[in-house]
Amino acid sequence: MRALRLTAWGEAPAPAEAERPVPHGTEVLVRVEAAGLCRSDLHVIDAPPGALPYRLPFTLGHEVAGWVTALGPDAAGVAVGDRVVVYGPWGCGSCARCAAGSDNYCDRRDTLAWHGAGLGRDGGMAEYLLVPSARPLVPIGDLPADQAAPLSDAGxxxxxxxxxxxxxxxxxxxxxxxxxxxxxxxxxxxxxxxxxxxxxxxxxxxxxxxxxxxxxxxxxxxxxxxxxxxxxxxxxxxxxxxxxxxxxxxxxxxxxxxxxxxxxxxxxxxxxxxxxxxxxxxxxxxxxxxxLPFWGTRHELAGVVTLARSGALRVETERFPLSAAPEAIDRLRRGAARGRTVLVPD
Incomplete structure (x- = not known):
């Protein structure tokens, strides 16, 4: 599959061929319909070596919407064909904050080698995204993917x-x-x-x-x-x-x-x-x-989706094919982007 991979700190991410993931255990495979691009991605790209705990290489993209396409044998809570948005911050999964749905304030955040999808773990600027379980997935129904994806961070x-x-x-x-x-x-x-x-x-x-x-x-x-x-x-x-x-x-x-x-x-x-x-x-x-608010909780993401589905919240977007990611990144860097930039698989 095609993916936008960060392979060196301080250098532009490069389109690459990556192996399509196969879900095991509780994992869920999501076919990406849209992935948002934001300034946090620029901060990751521009980070000097050692500034972040992430291990290279990995696929960028922490604002992701798509549909469930395959399940590991122990996965539960979603079904193949469900359309979902992915809750971006992934914590340790076991501390009190994570248990309450507040992975954004995970008590062990400083000890992790990742902070979420596209943040040390492979993200959604690809054709497929492997999610560790159904826990980060929030249903979106018929909400357009280019509207849903930015809700997971910007919204x-x-x-x-x-x-x-x-x-x-x-x-x-x-x-x-x-x-x-x-x-x-x-x-x-x-x-x-x-x-x-x-x-x-x-x-x-x-x-x-x-x-x-x-x-x-x-x-x-x-x-x-x-x-x-x-x-x-x-x-x-x-x-x-x-x-x-x-x-x-x-x-x-x-x-x-x-x-x-x-x-x-x-x-x-x-x-x-x-x-x-x-x-x-x-x-x-x-x-x-x-x-100093940081991101949000899984329960709040469901509230954001509800607002968007009611028509009370609409994201102003610029759409680019995944192959045009370098152009989209350049526009964002120059301050020329209007609203939220969204990448869609070619």
Whole structure:
């Protein structure tokens, strides 16, 4: 089968011929219909030797949707022909967090040689994906695969971040989304579907503001010197009850703090290299709470799929054949991708 394999750190992944897996024991073989591409893949590709515990080579791709095509003799919980999305973070499977469906916060994460499909284990940028059991599989019914695949990271991470803020987002509140890309545009929709908050959006690109509008934002603006003032005005002058920063640079964190009201919530999702200095007294809003959400739980993925199947959540995608993965990676690296990039087998 064809697969996009990472064979050397810091070098572009290469299309290669790989042996089609055969499921044993509890394993499940999924025929891939679509695999998402995101900046986390770039972080893996660009990682220097020794920065990650993964052993080369392996197939990339941690956002995967497809249909079950073969089962190991001990597999249970799915049937051949089921259409599924694959829960991406794979933990140890035996700690308390994993037992509760929170592999994203596995207690043994730092000891593992992998973090999931396409993250040290062979992933879904291939014709087939071998899954260790039915445990990471969530049914999608008739949801199109190019919509389902990005839900397993872009949708799930956004949903998990919003879930942590939801108690603060009742009627009359304001939420600000900084960065309206592959994750941010889904966060806008999830906020609209699951909270009563007004949703304000910020980006540096005009086309991202148009995407925010299509996603249901009440107001969208470019990042300028007066952006904090404009956002505060839209919040009724008191500031935002919650800010979700999907960029995480020094500039976006500064904006987040400047618009957050006392007692507000800040969720930093992006890994842009920015930092906050915590001091008391200091410049941080009094009583503010900080979270660093990472991915999400298996149960939350089922909730994301339910939202998508209801029509409340739609992923803006760019589709590429698997053979055009180098072009898709280049577009993502240049910041030219619109929404979420999805690779489909040729």
């Amino acid at each position: 799930l991470t956004s949903y998990h971040a919003v879930s942590g803020l939801r108690p603060a987002l009742g009627e009359g509140t304001t939420a600000v989304v900084i960065g309206v890309g592959g994750l941010g545009h889904l966060a806008v929709q999830i906020l609209r579907a699951t909270t009563e908050s007004r949703v304000l959006a910020v980006d540096v690109r005009e086309d991202a503001l148009a995407l925010a509008d299509r996603s249901g934002a009440d107001f969208a603006t470019l990042m300028r010197p007066d952006t904090a003032r404009a956002l505060r005005a839209r919040s009724g002058g008191v500031g935002a009850d919650a800010v979700l920063d999907f960029v995480g640079t020094a500039q976006t964190l500064e904006l987040a703090i400047s618009v957050l009201r006392p007692g507000g919530e800040l969720a930093v999702v992006g890994s842009g290299g920015g930092s906050l200095t915590v001091s008391k007294p200091g410049v941080l809003p009094a009583g503010f709470r900080l979270s």
